[in-house]
Amino acid sequence: MLRRQARLRREYLYRKNQEEQSRVISERKRKIKEALDENKQIPTELQKDALSLKKALDFDDEGASDLNHIDDEYRWAGVEDPKIMLTTSRDPSSKLKQFVKELKLIFPNSQRLNRGNYEIGQLVNACRANEVTDLMIVHEHRGVPDGLQICHLPYGPTAFFNLSNVVMRHDIPNVGTMSEAYPHLIFNNFKSKLGERVQNILKYLFPVPKEESKRVMTFANDSDYISYRHHVYKKIDHKNIDLHEVGPRFEMKLYEIRSGTLEQGKAAEIEWVARPHMNTAKKRKHLSEG
Incomplete structure (x- = not known):
């Protein structure tokens, strides 16, 4: 092997x-x-x-x-459903465990793994051996989820996001019931090449939905902050629909993409990295401008 x-x-x-x-x-x-x-x-x-x-x-x-290596990475996208493994950093708090449970409901065909003492290399090799398509690791700071790593297998890419404004399902008033149907996806304002790259990384975490699915997930980019929202709807009549947020909700900010996988660490080629201390950093919109 x-x-x-x-x-x-x-x-x-x-x-x-x-x-x-x-x-x-x-x-x-x-x-x-x-x-x-x-x-x-x-x-x-x-x-x-x-x-x-x-x-x-x-x-x-x-x-x-x-064709290029990006096409090669996602050549079976849409043909085979993704298989996702979710885990956390070591010694997760109760809030992080709850957040990962809610993430498992967001991503169809996902499984949750207790991190324990597993090293990154062991996790990646185990995922490859079991034909897992994506490994997702959630991190926290003082009990608050603040980081998300998405590693596409078997060769990459690996995307690193900061998380902010995380609101759990039980913190949303009048939260609706969670549907388990494959969701329809809405991506807004991903216009640059980097934006399209990030959109593909997120889009291919989900299987192809059926037309009758009443579950919608939105990834809206505003000044390089990606707002995630999760709703279900039902039709009232031919003009009106009833929309309910079912949570969770959070904001994501990309800070690095590597062409390799997680266990390669700094040896992996850096495809893109944020430069927040450059003079023009505040003016540039990486995900929405070409």
Whole structure:
């Protein structure tokens, strides 16, 4: 099993390392095709290889698109339902345990694991062996949940979020009953490439819902703070619906994405990291601006 995982990891890294070379070749082909279609002069830097690129163009499928390691990470998304493992930091408080129980109700097909003395490497290897697609670890500070790590398996990515304004279900007045149907998802204001990346990380934690599902989850981005809300609804008539919040609710703020998995630690490639101390940090909106 270990040798097989090492081999698959090497193959994945090799495909990932070939992406840049393939992207450069595709860009050169695109420029040649544009010049020929518009009857313009071929760019000077491409004239030497123009004939060979033109021959390669004849074998390209116009309907195909270049795949990358991100497509490879989520290639079975929507085909197979995700399988999620939820756990906490060591020695969790009663409030953190309650929060994880409520998270288990949010994510279909999820299981909760008591952390005990397990190391990160042991958790990740056990999840891989049992075909778990995502490992989620919740952290706290003085009894208040304040961190969430989402590790997609078997190769990554791993996203790190800060949590704030956490409100449990039992703290919401007149809370509705919890539906266990697969939820419909609403994502608002994820317009940049990073925003689309974060949207995919969150979206693929959920299976494909049925049309008749009356459960809705909203991830709304405002100034890089992602507000999570959970509702159920029922139709009153053809114009009106009755909407009930069923909780929990919280805000998430992304501070890092790594291309690898949790057990790799600092050895994993950093895909994106927040720089809050830069002069322009307050002006930039990473998730909503391109």
